[in-house]
Amino acid sequence: MNSLTLDKKQGEQARNGEDTYALVERIRAGDREAFKSLACLYQKQVFLLAYSFFKNREDASDIVQETFLRCYQKIHLFDRSKNFQNWILQITKNLCIDWYRRQHSRENRMTGEKSVEELNLSSKTSDRFDRASDLQTILTEGIKTLSDKQRLVFVMKHFNNLKYTEISEILNIAVGTVKSLHFKAVQNLRTTLSPHMGRTA
Amino acid sequence: MNRCKKVINELAAYLSGELTERDRQAVESHLKKCPSCRSELEEFRIVVDAADLLGAELRRDLGDIDFEILSEKITAGTIPSDSKERDAREPGRRKDDSRRRALRRSRYFSPQWRPVLAGVLAGLIVGTGLTVMVFRMASSGGRDGADYAVNPAFLERVEYEMARRETIDYLDQSAYLLLDFVQATSPGEMQLLQPGLSSERARELMSRKKYLNPQLEKFRLAKAKAICDQIELLFYELADMSDELTDEEFAEIRRFIEDRQILLTIKIVKKELEKSEV
Numbered sequence: 309m310n311s312l313t314l315d316k317k318q319g320e321q322a323r324n325g326e327d328t329y330a331l332v333e334r335i336r337a338g339d340r341e342a343f344k345s346l347a348c349l350y351q352k353q354v355f356l357l358a359y360s361f362f363k364n365r366e367d368a369s370d371i372v373q374e375t376f377l378r379c380y381q382k383i384h385l386f387d388r389s390k391n392f393q394n395w396i397l398q399i400t401k402n403l404c405i406d407w408y409r410r411q412h413s414r415e416n417r418m419t420g421e422k423s424v425e426e427l428n429l430s431s432k433t434s435d436r437f438d439r440a441s442d443l444q445t446i447l448t449e450g451i452k453t454l455s456d457k458q459r460l461v462f463v464m465k466h467f468n469n470l471k472y473t474e475i476s477e478i479l480n481i482a483v484g485t486v487k488s489l490h491f492k493a494v495q496n497l498r499t500t501l502s503p504h505m506g507r508t509a
Numbered sequence: 510m511n512r513c514k515k516v517i518n519e520l521a522a523y524l525s526g527e528l529t530e531r532d533r534q535a536v537e538s539h540l541k542k543c544p545s546c547r548s549e550l551e552e553f554r555i556v557v558d559a560a561d562l563l564g565a566e567l568r569r570d571l572g573d574i575d576f577e578i579l580s581e582k583i584t585a586g587t588i589p590s591d592s593k594e595r596d597a598r599e600p601g602r603r604k605d606d607s608r609r610r611a612l613r614r615s616r617y618f619s620p621q622w623r624p625v626l627a628g629v630l631a632g633l634i635v636g637t638g639l640t641v642m643v644f645r646m647a648s649s650g651g652r653d654g655a656d657y658a659v660n661p662a663f664l665e666r667v668e669y670e671m672a673r674r675e676t677i678d679y680l681d682q683s684a685y686l687l688l689d690f691v692q693a694t695s696p697g698e699m700q701l702l703q704p705g706l707s708s709e710r711a712r713e714l715m716s717r718k719k720y721l722n723p724q725l726e727k728f729r730l731a732k733a734k735a736i737c738d739q740i741e742l743l744f745y746e747l748a749d750m751s752d753e754l755t756d757e758e759f760a761e762i763r764r765f766i767e768d769r770q771i772l773l774t775i776k777i778v779k780k781e782l783e784k785s786e787v
Contacts, residue, residue: 340588347580352571355579360567365574376583443559444566465525466560467567472527487522494521497556505555 328392335383347376350393353468354400360467361404361459362411363448371407375400394477397468401478405456443504450500458493461486512539516546524550524557672724676733677782679717683740684775686710687766690759711744718744733782736774743771 328349334342351372358371378399386395451459460479464470472490476483498505516539522528523536540547718741725734743765766772 340584340590343588344580344584347583348576351576351580351583355571355574356567359571360564363567369579372579373583373586377587380587443555444563447556447559447563462560466557467564469564472522487527488518490525491518491521494553494556497560498552501556501559502552505552 329388332383332386332388332392335380343380346379350396351376353393354396357397357400357463357468358404360463361408367407367411371400371403374403378403391474391477394474397464397470398478398480401460405460408456443501446501446504447497450497453500454493454496457481458489458496461489462493462497465490513543513546516540516543517549520550520553521557524553668724669728672721672728672730673782673785675717675721676725676730676737677779679714679721679737680733680740680775680779680782682710682714682717683744684772684779686714687740687743687772687775690762691766691772711747715741715744730782733778736771736778739769739771740775 328346331342331346331349335346354375355368355372358368358375359365362368362371375396379396382399386392451462454462457479461475464475464478465472470478472483472486476486479486481489516536519528519532519536523533528536540550718737721737722734725737743762747762
């Protein structure tokens with residue numbers, strides 16, 4: 309819970325933006341310390357988005373590094389009228405999708421696409437897992453089967469605690485579309501989880 | 510039923526606190542009346558709660574990461590401290606440019622391209638050498654006929670024949686021009702017949718003579734060469750003169766032609782050349 313409140317505090321600071329814009333100006337002027345401060349401010353959100361995609365620290369770390377590298381290279385393109393957090397998460401999102409597609413297609417070739425069904429089966433035959441972690445494992449696998457956009461919206465909403473308006477800016481889609489993607493993601497995941505709900509409820 | 514569908518569509522947003530106050534109240538008032546939507550809500554809530562728990566878990570997973578160290582690592586990975594001064598002056602574009610420049614420089618001169626470069630260079634040298642050798646053999650070897658498809662004797666005869674015909678034609682043209690002089694009684698008449706043309710024609714014939722010279726020498730057409738030389742001398746003077754010849758100059762040329770019997774010589778040489786037709 310402590311880390312959650314910290315996230316929110318950082319997020320609000322970032323959303324307020326004043327500090328960030330000053331940092332961006334200093335980075336443009338060549339201030340290395342300013343870049344480090346910027347990394348401090350946004351690394352957690354970037355890491356969280358990447359980590360919720362991969363559930364793997366090595367991949368997430370690579371994405372974080374790559375995100376900040378691109379951010380530095382393109383800092384002159386950043387538009388002051390935009391929100392910096394949304395801008396940097398947009399970079400992260402693009403990198404995640406590229407990375408995920410490459411990884412996922414490799415995984416599919418190796419294991420096929422039966423992971424969710426197999427998991428469902430194993431949870432039916434064994435009650436070794438307690439309900440919460442069982443649901444979360446299935447949810448994790450379920451998230452992987454969502455479409456790219458549904459997954460992104462769901463992850464940003466529940467893991468990064470972003471608002472619809474922020475997600476809409478990052479993904480460059482209308483707020484109404486974010487809302488309906490979120491709804492569809494939840495509905496799809498409910499279908500995945502429903503056998504477990506019925507049995508344990 | 511329609512109302513239920515609308516409310517269900519709002520459930521995810523409702524559970525995430527994304528509805529406006531008015532919409533939230535509308536959903537809640539419907540849920541109070543509709544048990545089937547309430548059970549829908551409970552299933553949605555399980556998903557959303559599980560997701561929020563999972564999110565908290567993810568953040569907990571990251572709890573042991575030292576973000577102070579990570580930010581230092583990110584910075585070092587983005588702006589290497591050794592090139593700090595250089596890059597720091599102008600980030601973004603500058604870095605991009607220097608990277609691109611380095612890439613451009615190294616793309617063709619990087620170690621992995623060296624064998625290719627060496628191959629291309631070797632190919633160029635060998636290719637040039639071979640081309641030179643082939644042309645050398647063709648031009649020198651052609652004479653002794655060792656590796657030349659056409660018989661060299663035949664080639665020589667063709668060349669001779671060409672020279673012979675050229676000479677005959679040259680003599681013909683010259684004779685016409687000289688005849689104009691001999692037959693005309695005065696420069697005025699000459700001008701009437703061929704206004705302004707005599708010097709031009711002379712010049713043209715002289716340039717042809719230049720081309721004939723080496724061939725006459727080569728095939729030892731001594732007589733032909735002698736007469737041609739005389740004609741050339743004449744033309745040389747003719748070309749030098751202005752178009753309007755004075756009576757004196759005109760008479761001089763005529764005398765020159767008649768004294769040396771140039772026209773007659775031309776005729777004889779021409780006949781000889783025609784006889785020796787191959």
